[in-house]
Amino acid sequence: MKYAKTVAVVAGSVAALGAAAPAFAATTPTAPKLSLTTGVNELTSTAPQIPDQVVNPVVDAVGQTAEAVSEDGTISKSADAVNGVADAAGPLLGGLPLGG
Numbered sequence: 001m002k003y004a005k006t007v008a009v010v011a012g013s014v015a016a017l018g019a020a021a022p023a024f025a026a027t028t029p030t031a032p033k034l035s036l037t038t039g040v041n042e043l044t045s046t047a048p049q050i051p052d053q054v055v056n057p058v059v060d061a062v063g064q065t066a067e068a069v070s071e072d073g074t075i076s077k078s079a080d081a082v083n084g085v086a087d088a089a090g091p092l093l094g095g096l097p098l099g100g
Contacts, residue, residue: 069075091098 089097
């Protein structure tokens with residue numbers, strides 16, 4: 001009987017200490033921002049600002065290249081080649097030929 005009382009006192013003391021002690025858990029992280037606008041705003045606010053002297057020449061070069069490729073007809077030639085290969089492949093289901 002002595003042991004049962006001792007165990008009860010120890011268990012009660014541990015329970016009392018657990019209830020009285022503050023929890024030392026990690027701080028709760030904030031919930032992620034789920035909207036697209038908020039995410040874009042957060043990214044742009046933390047991104048370094050690139051000066052216009054660097055961006056403008058790159059944008060101009062890309063525009064000139066796009067114009068040259070469209071005038072050249074490279075895009076339509078590539079699209080025609082892709083369509084020709086797709087037509088020659090025949091009907092597929094999940095990447096496998098249907099037969100026939």
